[in-house]
Amino acid sequence: MSQTEEITRLSASALRRRIGRGEVSPVQVVEAYLAQVERYNGAINAVVTLNERALDEARRLEQQTARGEAMGLLHGLPVGIKDITPVASLRTTYGSRLYADHVPDADAVVAWRLRAAGAVILGKTNTPEFAAGGNTFNDVFGRTRNPWNPERTAGGSTGGGAAALAAGMVALADGTDLGGSLRMPASFCGVVGLRPSPGLVPTVPSDYLWDRLSVTGGMGRTAEDVALFLQAAAGPSPESPVYQPFEGRDFIGATREGIRPGLRLAYCPDVAGIGIDAGLEQICRKAAFEMTQAGAFVEEIAMDLSMGRDAFPALRGYHMAATHYPRLDKLDQLGANLAGNIRAGLAVTTEALAAAEHARSRLWHRFRDFFRSHDFLLTPCMAVPPFPVEQNYPETVAGKTMETYFDWFAPTFVLSLTGLPVGCVPCGLDDEGLPVGLQIVGPPLGEEGVLALAQAVQAAHPIELPRLSGFEGSSEH
Numbered sequence: 001m002s003q004t005e006e007i008t009r010l011s012a013s014a015l016r017r018r019i020g021r022g023e024v025s026p027v028q029v030v031e032a033y034l035a036q037v038e039r040y041n042g043a044i045n046a047v048v049t050l051n052e053r054a055l056d057e058a059r060r061l062e063q064q065t066a067r068g069e070a071m072g073l074l075h076g077l078p079v080g081i082k083d084i085t086p087v088a089s090l091r092t093t094y095g096s097r098l099y100a101d102h103v104p105d106a107d108a109v110v111a112w113r114l115r116a117a118g119a120v121i122l123g124k125t126n127t128p129e130f131a132a133g134g135n136t137f138n139d140v141f142g143r144t145r146n147p148w149n150p151e152r153t154a155g156g157s158t159g160g161g162a163a164a165l166a167a168g169m170v171a172l173a174d175g176t177d178l179g180g181s182l183r184m185p186a187s188f189c190g191v192v193g194l195r196p197s198p199g200l201v202p203t204v205p206s207d208y209l210w211d212r213l214s215v216t217g218g219m220g221r222t223a224e225d226v227a228l229f230l231q232a233a234a235g236p237s238p239e240s241p242v243y244q245p246f247e248g249r250d251f252i253g254a255t256r257e258g259i260r261p262g263l264r265l266a267y268c269p270d271v272a273g274i275g276i277d278a279g280l281e282q283i284c285r286k287a288a289f290e291m292t293q294a295g296a297f298v299e300e301i302a303m304d305l306s307m308g309r310d311a312f313p314a315l316r317g318y319h320m321a322a323t324h325y326p327r328l329d330k331l332d333q334l335g336a337n338l339a340g341n342i343r344a345g346l347a348v349t350t351e352a353l354a355a356a357e358h359a360r361s362r363l364w365h366r367f368r369d370f371f372r373s374h375d376f377l378l379t380p381c382m383a384v385p386p387f388p389v390e391q392n393y394p395e396t397v398a399g400k401t402m403e404t405y406f407d408w409f410a411p412t413f414v415l416s417l418t419g420l421p422v423g424c425v426p427c428g429l430d431d432e433g434l435p436v437g438l439q440i441v442g443p444p445l446g447e448e449g450v451l452a453l454a455q456a457v458q459a460a461h462p463i464e465l466p467r468l469s470g471f472e473g474s475s476e477h
Helices: 003-009 012-020 026-044 054-066 109-116 159-166 183-189 223-233 251-257 278-294 307-323 325-333 336-346 350-370 407-416 447-460
Strands: 047-050 078-082 120-125 149-153 172-177 192-195 215-220 264-267 297-300 376-380 422-429 435-441
Touching (some): 026 078, 047 159, 078 109, 120 159, 183 192, 223 422, 307 325, 325 336
Parallel strands (some): 078 120, 264 297
């Protein structure tokens, strides 16, 4: 294995330690990742706009170190920024032809914080138009393919970030999660994703500042990597009215301490009541119950959250209308999928919203009861394996026709409604050699525990990274 390949296959945490010891420099790291993008991105189509100043930024970090300045938490780590997150002077298209040439003049809060911690923004990662979709494609850049199998989807909407991580093209990736947009692609691509509590990482700027359904979070190859991201990006911002307590929290330390003996875990195979692929369920079940070997107590329970399937469409519709209110006069310039979602949102009635909020309250109380007797809920992330990349969404789950075109990702979106921290960690490979993700649901403000448990699951079921031989190819767009 060449030094370039070795660098790009390291976890972000391991790479940061090597940089700290002076064993490898930020310039060497960025050069290695740029070489990986050059070699594989044409076929995978995960990084859609490169930061042409990335090497200059790496050189500046080296100069700061030479002057005796302290290294930041993410010093020298290449990160991918989802193409709905503004980065100053770097094209940000939102995956929309309407913004195909848009160049922001300021960073989003999350991008600024990552830079301030020493990260090098390598480029923007692909997303469906304005992150609306569970398969990553748009009219500006085309489709992102799964590094484990180019004929399969990487998931969405943070599919570009997940695919870039799995392919060794970035060390960390930011993203957003409304109905599962960090967790779905994490599961499909074999990386770790965390949907944090709303406002823990500020979503600024935003056309819907009071949004508590869509959140900003991160992805990494390990739970410790995600903890590293969260430690750098989390914390209140005076620009955001939605926030969570942050002072004194140690996400990184939590992943290193491990799980405490006697942890009370519950496993539920189908929280949404839509059915699940039998092979995926068996892999998740095995991973969950093997936590007994780490000293946890595990039991299977029935956890019916299916009322969220009726609530989510109304709340998602309201989110679409509120988020895109400034663009309502431009619907004919947006893609058919996004425009259709916005129109559906405008048709949501007050009665439907009221019913959805009542269902959401019932979900919350159900989890209040659950956490009196258990510490975490474990459940499969996806009901289906990665489907063909040219297919916008699967029409059936375990032989059952879906009621809506987004019902297939109900296992993630019903959990979004709770506002609880939810992680997805790879726990094995299916019969086709594709990754399978296990969701971990924690108590309110329980990110530390979710990450620690994710680290334990991953340590017990390492899947490494995909082999990329045969991925060299022409660009998707």
